[in-house]
Amino acid sequence: MAAMLEIKNLHARLTDGREILRGIDLSVNAGEVHAIMGPNGSGKSTLAAVLAGRTGYEVSEGTVNYIGRDLLAMEADERAREGLFLAFQYPVEIPGVNNMYFLRTAVNAQRRHRGEPELDAGQFLRVVRSKLKLLDIREDLLQRAVNVGFSGGEKKRNEVFQMAMLEPRLAILDETDSGLDIDALKIVAHGVNQQRAPDRSIVLITHYQRLLNYVEPDRVHVLQAGRIVQSGDKTLALELERRGYGVVEDAA
Amino acid sequence: MSAVVDFPVKPEARPYLEAFARSASARDRHEPDWLAGYRQGSLARFAELGFPSRRSEAWRYIDLRRLEQRSMLPAPAERAVVDAAAHDQIAEIGLAEPAYRIVLVDGRFVPELSTFDGLPAGVWLGSMAAAIAERPDLVRSRLETAPIDASRPFTALNAAFFTDGFALDIAPGTILEQPLEILHLASGDTADSLHTRSLVVVGEGSHASVIESFAGVGEYWRNDVIELRLAAEAALARIALVEEAPHALHFGEMLATLGAASHLAGFVLLLGGRTVRHEATVRSEGERSRCELDGAFLLSGRQETNILTTVDHYAPGGETREIFKGVAAGQSHGAFQGRITVRPGAQKVDAHQLSQNLVLSPRAAIDTKPELEIFADDVKCSHGAAVGDLDEAALFYLRARGISNEEARRMLIEAFVREAVERVASPPLREHLLSRVARRLTTLEE
Numbered sequence: 243m244a245a246m247l248e249i250k251n252l253h254a255r256l257t258d259g260r261e262i263l264r265g266i267d268l269s270v271n272a273g274e275v276h277a278i279m280g281p282n283g284s285g286k287s288t289l290a291a292v293l294a295g296r297t298g299y300e301v302s303e304g305t306v307n308y309i310g311r312d313l314l315a316m317e318a319d320e321r322a323r324e325g326l327f328l329a330f331q332y333p334v335e336i337p338g339v340n341n342m343y344f345l346r347t348a349v350n351a352q353r354r355h356r357g358e359p360e361l362d363a364g365q366f367l368r369v370v371r372s373k374l375k376l377l378d379i380r381e382d383l384l385q386r387a388v389n390v391g392f393s394g395g396e397k398k399r400n401e402v403f404q405m406a407m408l409e410p411r412l413a414i415l416d417e418t419d420s421g422l423d424i425d426a427l428k429i430v431a432h433g434v435n436q437q438r439a440p441d442r443s444i445v446l447i448t449h450y451q452r453l454l455n456y457v458e459p460d461r462v463h464v465l466q467a468g469r470i471v472q473s474g475d476k477t478l479a480l481e482l483e484r485r486g487y488g489v490v491e492d493a494a
Numbered sequence: 495m496s497a498v499v500d501f502p503v504k505p506e507a508r509p510y511l512e513a514f515a516r517s518a519s520a521r522d523r524h525e526p527d528w529l530a531g532y533r534q535g536s537l538a539r540f541a542e543l544g545f546p547s548r549r550s551e552a553w554r555y556i557d558l559r560r561l562e563q564r565s566m567l568p569a570p571a572e573r574a575v576v577d578a579a580a581h582d583q584i585a586e587i588g589l590a591e592p593a594y595r596i597v598l599v600d601g602r603f604v605p606e607l608s609t610f611d612g613l614p615a616g617v618w619l620g621s622m623a624a625a626i627a628e629r630p631d632l633v634r635s636r637l638e639t640a641p642i643d644a645s646r647p648f649t650a651l652n653a654a655f656f657t658d659g660f661a662l663d664i665a666p667g668t669i670l671e672q673p674l675e676i677l678h679l680a681s682g683d684t685a686d687s688l689h690t691r692s693l694v695v696v697g698e699g700s701h702a703s704v705i706e707s708f709a710g711v712g713e714y715w716r717n718d719v720i721e722l723r724l725a726a727e728a729a730l731a732r733i734a735l736v737e738e739a740p741h742a743l744h745f746g747e748m749l750a751t752l753g754a755a756s757h758l759a760g761f762v763l764l765l766g767g768r769t770v771r772h773e774a775t776v777r778s779e780g781e782r783s784r785c786e787l788d789g790a791f792l793l794s795g796r797q798e799t800n801i802l803t804t805v806d807h808y809a810p811g812g813e814t815r816e817i818f819k820g821v822a823a824g825q826s827h828g829a830f831q832g833r834i835t836v837r838p839g840a841q842k843v844d845a846h847q848l849s850q851n852l853v854l855s856p857r858a859a860i861d862t863k864p865e866l867e868i869f870a871d872d873v874k875c876s877h878g879a880a881v882g883d884l885d886e887a888a889l890f891y892l893r894a895r896g897i898s899n900e901e902a903r904r905m906l907i908e909a910f911v912r913e914a915v916e917r918v919a920s921p922p923l924r925e926h927l928l929s930r931v932a933r934r935l936t937t938l939e940e
Contacts, residue, residue: 294894297886322896334891338909347905348895355896387909388891404895 245307246272246412246443247293252304253468254292262288264468265304270412273440277454277479278447280465281487286447287331289465290416294328295321309411322348323355325411329401329418336388341400342370344388345407352408373406377433395426402433413437414445419453431456451483504544509565511541514654517568529626532638536653543647552645555800555829555861556771560743566715568655569686574599576607576681583679583709587737589926593672594619599679601657601688601716610674616665616700619674622691625661632663636693636721640749641775648745652719656691659720662704666697666725673703673731673923678718680710680739687715694720696728698753703731705923708738708746709766715743722748724756726780731759733923735930738767740795746772754780754809761918762789763927764799765934773802778840782811788917790819792907792931793826793858794938800829807840810870814843819914820851821907822858823939832877833865840870847877852884852910854903854939904935 254263295318306313546553597607603621864877892902
């Protein structure tokens, strides 16, 4: 099976010189769901940020191959147009930019990139309505400014809704489960499960095992101090839940 | 040729005096004696004042060297030039379906392009020239009492030379539902100055809205003055959309007087012109008046723009709200100076002013200078000012969804400006202004 994402010996540091990622190796195949778990400060969110192309990080070593291309050579928006999606841990509020307008601009930017015709307002609305049901989002949220006045749960659902609209090849969900109550978690998990597909890979970054009760991963990795220290199948997550991260650290 | 005068004359004023003398006979044939006297007096005032000093606070942000190097004398044309360019300008910046429209080309009224049939009873609308001929009761006292001091030499010059403008007089208790559109165009025929003078008088309890749009081709200097008078409980929205030619100079001055419980909503959108200065001076004379002054500028290249506002509360219970948004790209320079004064005895005034600015390039700059002068003790006044760059987190969020850097920046700039534009109450006018902003954004960061 072809690798969707192939990370080799990835080192990254902040602009102040602190090294956060210290040699990550990870391979994700098409159709797979991988979970990356780890304690606070282990580098989970930095990994997501580096993959999505956020500025403020310097990759000092290593390679990232995405669908056969050098991911690190691409700008953030180009990565997104090539099908990489990041669900933000902290979705950004953008006053004055209408949510619907924002999403249509994004969808059409990606369609243009793929050589597909742009969707007009009516076509777009039909797609929106079909996907909204999936995540139990009220249509009036879309008439507001992006993430402005959204509750924490609404912001997270909106991220997964955007994922549904953009239909990425590779989705990285950065702590999408954090701050959700159990009902919201189930809705989000259902939304993610609906989007599992043979040609789509999903990387779930999470602190807790809880989400993995609802979205069953093919592989689980433990990230610690900027390295993947252990990998296994879904039972690893349960083991971590029982023993905590400290034990893994000792074993590593 | 040299004019003989018996008052002090600054050297930069001399060519204007000579031009005045040259055109005197033509003017005198058409105009009443009181106006000739008014013009003569205003000219003497200008001659004495000369150009403003750059050391003066009101003119420190405007580069007058172009005017100093070469006199831009009033356009001599007796008739407006209406050519294809005028029609193009109307198609570009005019409202799609204006109910009432007055078109001025090179500072002169063009009846064949104007339409104001079907005005409700109680509304008098016409060119300033027509108002002078037919409604001296309306215009004479207003012209003669407009304030001209050392900070307003060009107001005096305007008074001496204005060719036309428009006048709107609304009887008490009259609601003008549809906005009135005034288009000030420049044909590019001349590299001269265009002086227009307008007057709006809104009677007690009456409502109206006016949008004035300024556009043109070529190199010219537009010097526009408008006076607004709001009687008790009158409401007026006045919008200025400035999209002058790339090399044009534009000085716009708005003088407003507010009666008791009246409501003025002034809005200005400055998009085009090499050097644009917009000054709004509001006297809140009646109790519980409401004054909203809002606006935005978007600059690129070597554009320079200065917005000055002065709101002077003489009466108690007044309210002032201001939101101004500035955006500067390229090597442009913008400046906002906003003063709110609360006179002794004007208790319970509630005033708030906000100046927010985006500087998009290292060679662009924006100055902002809010000023409160408070001489009453029971008031609520505040101001805020900020100059910054686009929000990096928001920019990344948009790009992470596949939106290009250029488009993401445009979206954020538009959102920034939108907050001010949304203060315009009329939905069609708001949409019109937003579409002009969107168009300006396509070339802002080139």
